[in-house]
Amino acid sequence: MWRYLEKHFSGNGAKLRVVTTMLKLGISVGKGGVLLCGPIELAPAKFARAVGVDRRVVISAAKEIASDPEMADVFSRLVPTANVAGAARMLGHDVIEIDADPNTVGLVGKVSSLLARHKVGIRQIIADDPDLYPEPKMRLVVEGRLPRKAAEELRALRLQAISFK
Secondary structure, three states: OHHHHHHHOOOOHHHHHHHHHHHHHOOEEOHHHOEEEOOEEOOHHHHHHHHOOOHHHHHHHHHHHHHOHHHHHHHOOOOOOOOOHHHOHHHOOEEEEEEOOOOOOOHHHHHHHHHHHOOOOEEEEEEOOOOOOOOOEEEEEEOOOOOHHHHHHHHOOOOOEEEEO
16 A cells, blocks of 8 residues: 555655655544544644645645545554553653564564563554654563563564663
8 A cells, every 4th residue: 555655646745744644643534534533533734734734735635535445445444553652661661662674574473472481561562664664663662670681682682773761
């Protein structure tokens, strides 16, 4: 779908920016091109201001999506998801942030198995889509504090970069 969107909006960088932001945030499109964040209708002018485009660009992009069956099928199913990584410390949890090749197979399995051996629960895993983020990261919010031994073993996996927050 990403290639389809890039091709469809290739002549209009502002619309492509709108669509990319919608995908990143899970903003869906309802009947007639209404922007939705879950069940909440969003004002095109405010969305446009946040993205740095004219409101007419947002309205036009949303209507194009709604009128294209393929795009409408995808964008009608988007759901916003809370990413608690930024607030994890205040909630009593640690965050593991991993820079890795997005084509690496089994990374989530390796990391989750290692954490399971150390009896560390995972509250949330969020991996950036490499089509939407130029430098994708994977963030794991873990239950409580990460034991030092688990952190050492994670470093031993020889990932591109790993940090603990």
